[in-house]
Amino acid sequence: MSHPVAPVEPHVMTTYGRLPIALSHGRGSRVWDVNGKQYLDALGGIAVNTLGHAHPKLVPALQDQVAKMIHCSNYYYNPATEQLAAQLVERSGMTNVFFCSTGLEANEAALKLARKYGHDKGITHPQIVVYEKAFHGRSIATLSATGNPKVQAGFGPLVEGFIRVPVNDIEAIRKATAGNPNVVAVFFEAIQGEGGVNPMTPDYMQQVRALCDTNDWLLMIDEVQCGMGRTGKWFAHQWAGIVPDVMPLAKGLGSGVPIGAVVAGPKAAHIFQPGNHGTTFGGNPLSIRAGLETIRIMEEDGLLDNAAKVGFQLLTALTTQLMHVPGVKEVRGKGLMIGIELDRPCGALVNRCADHGLLLSVTADSVVRMVPPLILTGAEADELVAILVPQIKAFLAE
Ligand SMILES: Cc1ncc(COP(=O)(O)O)c(C=O)c1O
Numbered sequence: 001m002s003h004p005v006a007p008v009e010p011h012v013m014t015t016y017g018r019l020p021i022a023l024s025h026g027r028g029s030r031v032w033d034v035n036g037k038q039y040l041d042a043l044g045g046i047a048v049n050t051l052g053h054a055h056p057k058l059v060p061a062l063q064d065q066v067a068k069m070i071h072c073s074n075y076y077y078n079p080a081t082e083q084l085a086a087q088l089v090e091r092s093g094m095t096n097v098f099f100c101s102t103g104l105e106a107n108e109a110a111l112k113l114a115r116k117y118g119h120d121k122g123i124t125h126p127q128i129v130v131y132e133k134a135f136h137g138r139s140i141a142t143l144s145a146t147g148n149p150k151v152q153a154g155f156g157p158l159v160e161g162f163i164r165v166p167v168n169d170i171e172a173i174r175k176a177t178a179g180n181p182n183v184v185a186v187f188f189e190a191i192q193g194e195g196g197v198n199p200m201t202p203d204y205m206q207q208v209r210a211l212c213d214t215n216d217w218l219l220m221i222d223e224v225q226c227g228m229g230r231t232g233k234w235f236a237h238q239w240a241g242i243v244p245d246v247m248p249l250a251k252g253l254g255s256g257v258p259i260g261a262v263v264a265g266p267k268a269a270h271i272f273q274p275g276n277h278g279t280t281f282g283g284n285p286l287s288i289r290a291g292l293e294t295i296r297i298m299e300e301d302g303l304l305d306n307a308a309k310v311g312f313q314l315l316t317a318l319t320t321q322l323m324h325v326p327g328v329k330e331v332r333g334k335g336l337m338i339g340i341e342l343d344r345p346c347g348a349l350v351n352r353c354a355d356h357g358l359l360l361s362v363t364a365d366s367v368v369r370m371v372p373p374l375i376l377t378g379a380e381a382d383e384l385v386a387i388l389v390p391q392i393k394a395f396l397a398e
Helices: 058-068 079-092 103-120 140-145 170-177 202-215 236-240 285-300 303-322 348-355 378-397
Strands: 023-027 030-033 038-041 096-100 127-131 162-165 183-189 218-222 246-249 260-264 328-334 337-342 361-363 367-370
Touching: 038 378, 058 285, 079 096, 079 260, 079 285, 096 103, 103 127, 103 140, 103 183, 103 218, 103 246, 103 260, 127 170, 162 170, 170 202, 183 202, 202 218, 202 236, 285 303, 303 328, 303 337, 303 378, 337 378, 348 361, 348 378, 367 378
Parallel strands: 127 162, 127 183, 183 218, 218 246
Antiparallel strands: 023 030, 030 038, 096 260, 246 260, 328 337, 337 367, 361 367
16 A cells, blocks of 8 residues: 555544545645655645745744743733734724634634624524535534535534525525515625635625625625635635625634634624633634734735735646546636536545645545645646646546
8 A cells, every 4th residue: 555654543533534644744835744755735734834834934933932922811911912913904904803713713703793793783583694515614503504414414403593595696695585684694705615615706795795785784704714815815805805894714824823813894893892702722822923923924925926826827727637628527716725626526536646645635525625835836836737637537537
């Protein structure tokens, strides 16, 4: 077998179907396993490793922070927290930030904000519009908002108060909410990640923004996977020229150090009062430093432009080489968030690509998904294509 080490973990809960690979270290967009085999990392810890691995500017900053302070309670001020909040506010055009540690936590906070927004207006049974194929996390509330029966199976009763609609269909959302006084918010990913790299169209996002304005609903955009520069703008919805009222972030924000955030605009910024929400680790000095350094290095190194440029190169090459291959339905995405939809389940491609030195994932059963570090070079993109395209062709030809 190509991976001689298949570790067993008798004491670890089997929540993930692991590949027979144990990674040991990384550098840039490459990682090595414990046997010394090298891989090009097109998964990036699932859209987390913004700066790749062991970035020479990030490592000393984190070492410095660890030596000063890793954690202190939210009972005290950490001056860096305000700095990171101000930077997110400036880049989003919104006003206030709540910090937490993960994507589901950020989304959970967003759902609480929406409910309290309703209660503050006298709506005692608030409802939130969510989407087919959405993924918002695995807590009871966020899995209830998620549009994937597999994620929900076995965990009922689900949290109530969600209305589900298809993506990019403005008539469907109008119809589903018509005359309903309990609707308080609309919640979507600007580009669905786990659902198969499904972008909301700019037109649709603008129309939903207008619908929310007309009805005094909160527009909440989950940028946990597609945000933080991945598409070539700070946040993917910015391609539509709109500003949401609530925006959960996580994943790429700390370049590997766990951090989440909920950014809010004026309509949602003052809904939470002391005692309404909180989390022990949220905004701890290590995660805040990771966020600050990630943004600083992204700007110093021009990583938004890089994501747009290398992403376009990748999308163009994959489209050109795969478009006419029978079994390939679509190549889509924006920046360094790219999906290739096949006409059949293709989970087997994950192992096959790993055998050939390329890490990626398959999501929604039949979509090959790439969310590499934003430092990916043009040459590495070429290498990725050179490994992936023959694998897809061989797989489809079987
Ligand atoms: C869009 C989106 N929201 C939320 C989450 C949940 O984030 P976490 O796994 O950090 O809880 C994910 C994770 O994949 C995601 O893609």
